[in-house]
Amino acid sequence: MNKRAVLKFIVYLLLVVFAALFLIPVYLLIMTSLKANSQVSLSQMWALPHPFGFSGLVQAWQQVAPDMMNSVYLAVSATVVVAILGAINGYALSKWKFRGSNVVYFFILLGMFIPYQSTLIPLIRVLNTLGLFDTIPGLALVHIVYGIPIMTLIFRNFFADIPDELVESAQIDGTKYWGIFRYIMMPLSIPGVVVAAIWEFTQVWNDFLFGVAVTDPPYQPVTVAIVNIAGSQHIQWNVLMSSTLIASLPTLLVYLLLGRYFVRGLLAGSVKG
Amino acid sequence: MSRKSNELASPSIPVPRRVFRIRSEKVWSMVTLIPSVVLLGVFVYYFIFWTGYVSFTKWNSFIQNMNLNGFRNYVSIFESFRFQSDLRNMVFFTILFMAGCLILGMFLAVLIDQHIRAESVFRSVFLYPMAISAAATGVVWSWLLNPTTGLNLILQSLGIHHLPQWYLSTRILPNFHIAQIQGGFPIAMFAVLIASIWQWSGFAMALYLAGLRAIPEEIKEAARLDGASAFRMFRSIVLPQLRPITTTAVVMLMASSLKVFDLLYAMTGPGANFVTDLPALNMFDTTFKANQFAQGAAIAIVLLILVLIAIVPYLIGTIRKEASK
Numbered sequence: 001m002n003k004r005a006v007l008k009f010i011v012y013l014l015l016v017v018f019a020a021l022f023l024i025p026v027y028l029l030i031m032t033s034l035k036a037n038s039q040v041s042l043s044q045m046w047a048l049p050h051p052f053g054f055s056g057l058v059q060a061w062q063q064v065a066p067d068m069m070n071s072v073y074l075a076v077s078a079t080v081v082v083a084i085l086g087a088i089n090g091y092a093l094s095k096w097k098f099r100g101s102n103v104v105y106f107f108i109l110l111g112m113f114i115p116y117q118s119t120l121i122p123l124i125r126v127l128n129t130l131g132l133f134d135t136i137p138g139l140a141l142v143h144i145v146y147g148i149p150i151m152t153l154i155f156r157n158f159f160a161d162i163p164d165e166l167v168e169s170a171q172i173d174g175t176k177y178w179g180i181f182r183y184i185m186m187p188l189s190i191p192g193v194v195v196a197a198i199w200e201f202t203q204v205w206n207d208f209l210f211g212v213a214v215t216d217p218p219y220q221p222v223t224v225a226i227v228n229i230a231g232s233q234h235i236q237w238n239v240l241m242s243s244t245l246i247a248s249l250p251t252l253l254v255y256l257l258l259g260r261y262f263v264r265g266l267l268a269g270s271v272k273g
Numbered sequence: 274m275s276r277k278s279n280e281l282a283s284p285s286i287p288v289p290r291r292v293f294r295i296r297s298e299k300v301w302s303m304v305t306l307i308p309s310v311v312l313l314g315v316f317v318y319y320f321i322f323w324t325g326y327v328s329f330t331k332w333n334s335f336i337q338n339m340n341l342n343g344f345r346n347y348v349s350i351f352e353s354f355r356f357q358s359d360l361r362n363m364v365f366f367t368i369l370f371m372a373g374c375l376i377l378g379m380f381l382a383v384l385i386d387q388h389i390r391a392e393s394v395f396r397s398v399f400l401y402p403m404a405i406s407a408a409a410t411g412v413v414w415s416w417l418l419n420p421t422t423g424l425n426l427i428l429q430s431l432g433i434h435h436l437p438q439w440y441l442s443t444r445i446l447p448n449f450h451i452a453q454i455q456g457g458f459p460i461a462m463f464a465v466l467i468a469s470i471w472q473w474s475g476f477a478m479a480l481y482l483a484g485l486r487a488i489p490e491e492i493k494e495a496a497r498l499d500g501a502s503a504f505r506m507f508r509s510i511v512l513p514q515l516r517p518i519t520t521t522a523v524v525m526l527m528a529s530s531l532k533v534f535d536l537l538y539a540m541t542g543p544g545a546n547f548v549t550d551l552p553a554l555n556m557f558d559t560t561f562k563a564n565q566f567a568q569g570a571a572i573a574i575v576l577l578i579l580v581l582i583a584i585v586p587y588l589i590g591t592i593r594k595e596a597s598k
Contacts, residue, residue, distance in 0.1 A: 011387050018381060019398045022471065025413045026401075028423075042422045088305050096302030102596055104306060106588060111317045113584045115532045117556045118573040119320035121327055121566060145316040148309050177301040206406035208535035213561065223408040227539045230412045240412065248409045255404035259397055262404060263479055270480065270525050 029248075032241035033057055040238045056238030057246070064243050066218055067225035071250075074136050074221055075204040078143040083196050085144070086151020087189075091181050093152065094159035095167055105156075112149035112269075120213055127214060139214050139221070143204045150203070151196055154268045158192030159185055191261070198258055199265030202251045222247040321577065328570035335564045346571040356572065357454045358547035359555050365458050366466065366551065367530045373470040374526055375519065378477025383507075385478070386485045396482070400475035407472065411539025414468035415440070440464035440541040440549055459548040461541070469536055473529065477522050484518035485511070524587045531580050552576045 032045065036053030093105050123142065124133060132138030162185060170180050186193075211221040217228070226243045229235075255262050331342040350356045381399050385392055402410065417423040418439040425436045442460040449456045488511065496506050534553040537543075543550035543558070552572055560569025 008387075011384055011389060015381075015384050015389065015395050018384075019395055022398050022402070025410075025417065025471075028417065029413060043426065045422055046426060085309055089309050092302035092305050096299050098299045098303055101302075102592055104310060106592055107318070108309065108313060109588055109592075110585070111313050113528050113580060113588075114317060114321070115553060115573070115576045115580050117534075117553055118324050118577040119317060120324075120557075120573070121560060121570055122320040122323040123316070142316075145312045148313055152309070171298075177298050202404060206408070208406060208408040208538065209557075212538070213557070223406045223535070226412055227408050230415070230539060237416070241416075244409045244412050248405050251404045251406070252401065255401055256397070259400070263400065266403065266476060266479060267483060270521050 029241050029245045032238050033060075033245050035238050037236065037238060040236070042237070045237075056236075056242040059236070059239045060242030060246055063229065063239065064222055064225050064246055067220055067222040068246065070136055070219060071205055071221040071223075071247075074140050074143065075201050075250075078140045078147060078204045079197055079200045081140075082144045082147035082151050082200055083193065085148055086196060087155045087186070087193070088181075089148070089152040090155025090157075090159050091185055094156045095162075095164070095180075095185070096177075105152075108149050108152050110149075111146065112153070116146065116209055120209075124213065134215050134219050136215075136219055139210060139219075142210050142214060143207065146210075147200050147203065150269055151200060154196045154199065154265060155189070155192060157268055158189045158195075162188050194258070195261045195264045195268065198254055198261045199269070202254060202262065202265075205251050324570045324573055327567055328574050330567050332566040333564075333568060337566075342567065346567045347575075350568055350571050350575070354453050355543070355547050355550060355555055356552070357452050359550050359552045361451070361454055361456065362459060362462060362547070362549065363531070363551055366462055366533070367527060369462075369466055370469055370473070370530045371523060371526045373466060374474045374477045375522060377470065377474040378522070379481050379515075381474070381478045382481035382485055385482060396478075399478050402472040403475050405472070407533075407535035408539045410468055410472050411536040414464070414471070415540040418464045418467065437463075440544060443545045443548055445548065459544075461544050461548040465533075465537065465541060465549050468540060469530075469533065472536075473526065477526070480518050480522050481515060484515045488514045520587070524583060527583045528580055531576060531583070 028045065031047075031049055032040065033056050034052050034054070035049040036051075036055050039049060039053065040056075089108065093101055093108075127133040127138045127142075130138070132141060166184055166188075167180055170184055175183065205221075206223065207221065208223045208227065211224040212227075215221070215224065217225070220228075226240070226247050229240050229243055327339075328346055329341055329343065330346075331338045331340045333346075381395075385395055385399075389395070419425075420436060420438050420441050425439075428436055438460075440461045444460045445455045445457045446460065447457045492510060492514075493506065496510050501509070532553055533551050534557065537549065537551060537554045538557075541549040543554060553576060556569050556572040556576065559565045559572060
């Protein structure tokens with residue numbers, strides 16, 4: 001074998017080894033989920049399930065289905081509302097800059113990075129006053145507000161790539177502010193809408209801090225539910241692993257089906273213009 | 274509105290209509306930003322101010338007490354064993370977390386960049402942990418790194434008898450004292466580092482891969498013609514070109530490491546003697562479990578200041594660069 005072929009072999013070997021290491025948690029989740037209660041013993045945790053049993057998954061589903069639905073309502077409603085807000089902001093900040101618009105942009109963006117611990121105490125007070133504490137709409141409101149920065153950033157970056165000449169010619173044809181938004185910006189940024197929606201859905205679905213601070217069972221998202229199951233006294237491992245798998249499936253599916261858009265959201269989140 | 278007043282002011286000079294239209298559009302632009310600016314103004318900036326105020330009060334029980342207490346809450350958190358441990362842990366965690374993600378991320382990106390087959394499969398595998406919640410990550414890794422199960426079973430079958438205690442270890446190396454706490458690296462932190470590097474190194478990989486692909490082919494070609502070795506090429510051409518990416522990655526990873534909460538909550542909690550505790554978890558426990566609202570607020574403000582130090586110069590730089598484009 002020549003030197004080149006050896007190098008290539010080493011590259012593949014390393015990639016396969018690292019890929020295997022990265023996939024260990026998934027292997028364990030799936031294998032444990034497919035074991036029957038009687039089959040789950042800690043000493044056999046790496047073994048393949050035989051025979052396959054779905055009792056763990058069934059039990060887990062019965063346990064977390066209501067929390068899954070909470071997460072669905074939450075993630076879908078928050079994503080829709082905040083994507084609309086983000087699109088409006090991104091349009092204003094990319095195409096109609098005014099004196100001080102960069103300052104506004106800075107303070108909007110900064111909201112993305114602040115540790116939410118520094119807003120939690122007043123937040124709970126205010127939600128309480130509004131009668132929204134421990135409700136899914138209350139939690140959705142929180143996600144809508146704190147989702148504004150990243151959505152604004154993603155839409156702003158997409159709109160910035162649309163040539164100004166298009167906007168100018170539409171103006172000459174007599175199209176106004178909202179007309180340009182509706183008939184030029186939005187149709188040209190469908191991929192941007194997809195990126196933004198996927199990113200926000202994933203963020204809201206995966207949140208734990210607000211969920212645990214603002215809600216209690218039965219009005220909790222599924223991330224909080226699985227951590228509660230994990231912390232209970234007597235853990236049935238196949239049920240816990242099944243619950244964790246079920247709770248992770250929506251975002252995993254989104255990632256597998258629309259990974260390209262997910263990555264773009266990720267890169268947009270790092271303020272790369 | 275502005276159009277009318279202008280026409281009245283200078284009726285004789287014909288001004289192109291477009292100028293005025295832009296002006297009314299700018300008004301719309303400002304108006305449409307108002308809802309978001311108000312929401313963020315209240316929920317971010319006013320709430321931070323509110324938290325800051327709470328941090329100076331005597332509200333350290335279930336009953337709200339807004340009487341001022343000076344800097345006493347700050348003094349008492351900095352004097353507490355738990356917060357001192359947090360600061361030690363945070364330094365080690367942040368440095369090792371960033372180094373781990375950057376090195377592994379760059380390594381994987383370079384491997385993937387070698388014109389390999391099934392590139393998208395490998396990319397997907399290394400990045401999928403980003404799509405999973407830190408809560409789920411914590412649940413799974415706490416099982417994998419449990420000393421009596423998980424990875425230790427594999428190590429045992431390989432004939433290793435000195436099994437690591439992972440997050441249950443209470444050792445801190447080396448053994449010396451700073452203030453009340455033992456300085457040095459808490460061994461239990463390794464478990465948290467493994468889980469968080471597993472989750473975030475794909476992010477660094479994605480950034481670096483985008484960076485590698487953006488290096489102009491001509492530069493590499495020229496170096497190749499000059500007879501540069503692969504190592505020399507990497508050191509003198511590739512690394513300098515990747516510097517802006519590294520800056521971005523460092524800032525983003527630092528900001529996220531300071532905020533680590535879900536993973537800890539699900540995986541280890543504060544640990545024995547707070548060996549795996551971090552400020553974000555401490556704030557939550559202090560505020561919502563111990564009802565020490567003022568002290569919790571003080572921890573939150575310290576955490577906020579740390580994040581701002583990391584992020585503000587970077588954000589200003591980015592926006593300036595974009596504005597000058």
